[in-house]
Amino acid sequence: MTTDESIETRTAQPAASLPPRAVSLPHGTGIAPFTAVLWDLDGTISDSAAGIIDAMRRTYDTLRMPIPNDATLRSYVGPPIIDTFREQGLDDAIELTHALETYREIYNEEGLLASPQFPGVGDIIRELHAAGMPQSTATSKPEEAATRVLVAYGLASQFDFITGATADESRSEKADVVAEALARLRGQGVDLSNVLMIGDRFYDVEGSGVHGVPATYVTWGYGRLGEEAGAVAVVTTPAELRSVLGLPQ
Template structure:
C-alpha cells in the first residue's frame, strides 16, 4: 500500500505507480461532511416509523453504505418495511441535506482537477438527484463530467453498481479509462472499486479508519494531500 504517512521528502506523498486518467469521487465523508444531517434524518425516520431509538454511535453505522443495507443490518428491516424506511429517511434528509459543509480543501481539489483537464465522476450511494442538488448548491456541478448515484426507485445504491455506471458514462463522454481511480472513505468504497477493477485511494478525513481502508492503494489525510498525489495543488 502507498501512504502519505511519513512518506517522501518534506512530507510529500509517495507517488502512485501510474498517472490516473480519470478520477471518481465519493460524496459523503469524502467531499461533504454529511453525518450531522444524515443522523438528524435517521432520528426523524426512526421516530416516524416507531423504531427503537439508537445512540449516535449506532446511527453512524448508516453513514456511507447503501441505506437498504443499513436498515437491514442495523434495524432488522427487510422487504416492504425496508423500502418504506429508505423512503421515509430520504424525505427527512431532503430537508437538511444542503446544510452539510464541504471539507476544507475539497472545493479547491475538485476545481483544481477540473482545471487540469482530469475527467471527474461523482460515484455515490446517495440518491443521484440529491447528489446533483448538493453539487449545484456547492458550486461544483460544472466540474463533473458524470454524476452517478442511486436512481429513482433504486433503494440499494450498491457501490460497485454506481462505480460501474460512472465508468460507462465516462466512456460514453469520451474519457480515457485506461487508469481510472476511485477516492472514498469506507471499506465499501474499496470493495466496490475492486469489483470493477479500479484502485481506491482512502480518504482518512472521512468516516473510515486506516484499518478499514487497508485494501486501498494509498491513504491520504487531507484533500491537499490527495491533490498532491494526483498532481494538483490545493
C-alpha cells in the same frame, strides 16, 4: 463501553498517511498521471454526517423503532440507506419503501443542504476540471440528492457525470455505482486505463476494486481503522491528496 468511547473506537483512523503504491489493475496503476477520477460524496467531499444521523434518528422515531446509539448511526453514513434498514429487520418491500420515503422526506427538507464541504476538496475538484481531467461521482446517495448538494457547493459543473444510486435503490451498492460511472465515462470516449477512486469507507475501496480501479482512502471522513485496507494510498489532508493526484502544492 460508553457511547463516547464507542464513537471514538469506531471512528479511529490511520494516524499517518501512506504514499501511493504502484499496482497493476485493469483500470489503474495508483500512480499519477491519471486519466479519470471517481469521487465518493458523503465523507469525502461533503461533511454530511450530522444531517444524515439526525434524519436517521428521526426516521426511527417516526417508525416507532428502537433508535441505535450515536456510534451505530454514524456507521450508517456511506453505505446504501436501504441496506441499513434491512439490517434493522425491515425485509418487507412495503416496509422498506415506507422507511426510505420517510427518511428522504426528513433528510431532504432539513439535512441535505445543511452539510458543509470539507475545506480544500472543492478546490482540488476545480483544478482537475480546469486541467481537463474527466471526473464523475460514484456515490451511494441518490443522483437527484447528490446533484442538489453539488449544485449548492458550486461543483456540479466540474463533473462530467454525477453518478449515484437510482431513486428506487436498484442501483445503490458501490460496485454497481462504480460500474455505471465507468460506463458513462467510456461512452464519452474517456481513456479508462488509469482511473482513481477517492473515498472514505471500505465500500469505496472494495467497490472500485471489483472493477479493477485502485482507490485512495481519505481519513477526514467516517471510516474507522482497518477500512483503508486495500487502498493504494492513505491521505490525511487535502494537501496530501493533491500530491497523490500530481497537483502542485
